[in-house]
Amino acid sequence: MTLVLFIDMDYFYAACEEARHPEVKGKPVVVGTAPPNDKLRGVVQTCNYEARKLGIHSAMPTSQAFKLDKNLVYFGDDYKYYGEMSEKVMALLKAYGHRTEVVSIDEAALDLGEMGYDGARGQAEAIKKEIMAKFGLPCTIGISTGKIYAKMMCDESKPNGLGIIEEKDLKAFLKGKDVIRILGVGKKTADRLNAMGIDTIGKLAKADPNVLIDNFGIFGKELYQLANGIDTSRVEDKYTILSIGRERTLQKETTDMKVVESMIKELAKEAIEELNRQHLWFKGISVKAKYTDFTDKIKNKQFNNYTDSLDLLTTEGVKLIRPLITDRAVRKVGIRVSSLAKREGQKKLS
DNA sequence: CAATCGCTTCACT
DNA sequence: CTAACGAGTGAAGCGATTG
Incomplete structure (x- = not known):
């Protein structure tokens, strides 16, 4: 019976902030989405357990979190840093030599093979200890006969836990x-x-x-x-990115195409940066406008060839979003590249 | 008639 | 008091279109 180990970093973004700002440990810490110049307009992405005790949780408006505790420690999200920390953790996990699936920025699954429950427990304890020692980050691990059961056990064992569910108890x-x-x-x-x-x-x-x-x-x-106890999910060692997007709330709602255009340019640049980091090309793009009534509209377009051109993304993005900018006020815009392909080994047509 | 496109819906942090 | 608070990322779903 092969066993799967599922690991989930505890309150990951907030834990990353605690790791580089140790002085805030023990206080309620909130990491929020941060629209420029006005953190109160965002929502809570993640918070530590001190904040959770106060009733603060993901997706809660930041303004509401501050009502629950006006002295809480707030950080605007820093994906770049969390992404770097994530990569370090994943590299550490892969070094254990098992087939490893990176499930998300803070979750992974390892196929432990036939080592038995005691062996699995030992492995999990070693992993927890090493991640804490090297990065100062807490995590929780679940172990079971399938990826999904292991994840459920993991969820159940938080925070800083280790839970094993044997087949006979499933x-x-x-x-x-x-x-x-x-x-x-x-x-x-x-x-x-x-x-x-x-x-x-x-x-x-x-x-x-x-x-x-x-x-x-x-x-x-x-x-x-x-x-019924049949978990057909498999631990896949590859992690395929299907799309990369950036979206942002404007400082002020607008019907002005100029404002939208400059935001699209900014977002396109960020999306291409990520695309380059991942060594990918794109063939499809989509843009999104979210209006003041919180409904949104999306426009897509496919190109004939793969490209990594920022100029193309920007010009086409602006063209695509134009019909979405009418007399309805827009509060948020976004751009996304899709139909991605690995750069290596392929020839870019143009 | 299957693959792709364009767009909406849903999940999750 | 169940209205109003309301970011960002990404995948899945699905009807329409097309070759």
């Missing part, structure tokens, strides 16, 4: 859990399941698989299998 482990705990099931899907009378994974396991498939397609089948 059914009992899953039975009472809310369906929303399943990876890929958010509020909307959970509501639909609830409406069908399914609120726990135990009930999901007993549901009619055909009804699930009718309602959710292929995902319905996966849900059914998962609820």
